[in-house]
Amino acid sequence: MGYAASRGGRYDRRVIVRVLTATVPDVAAGRFHELMRQQLPILREHEGLVYVKLARRLIGREEEVVLFEEWRDPAALYAWTGPRLDQPRLLPGAEDLITDLRITHYEALDIEPFE
Secondary structure (H helix, E strand, C coil): CCCCCCCCCCCCCCCEEEEEEEEEEHHHHHHHHHHHHHHHHHHHCCCCEEEEEEEEEEECCEEEEEEEEEECCHHHHHHHHCCCCCCCCCCCCCHHHCCEEEEEEEECCCCCCCC
């Protein structure tokens, strides 16, 4: 995936959105929230992160937790994830609490491309 460097504070049209969706049983939700809240400051310090949001919705006796990340460009995302985009980067113990995990990536369309 190619990309162009950002210019003058504007973003490359290839801003990448990464969405991690985790299903967590209600009995593990409190610990999972705690671990994810500890991870947010680490994530926010990473060069190239534009935006991050942690949210949830209740589904019966489970929670669906979404970590929405917006990255300046693919290079910044790879610097965070390493070569395996399909693998989560979570604090120790967090993945053990998850019953289902999906990671998806999108190219942002709401940003004007460079000419």
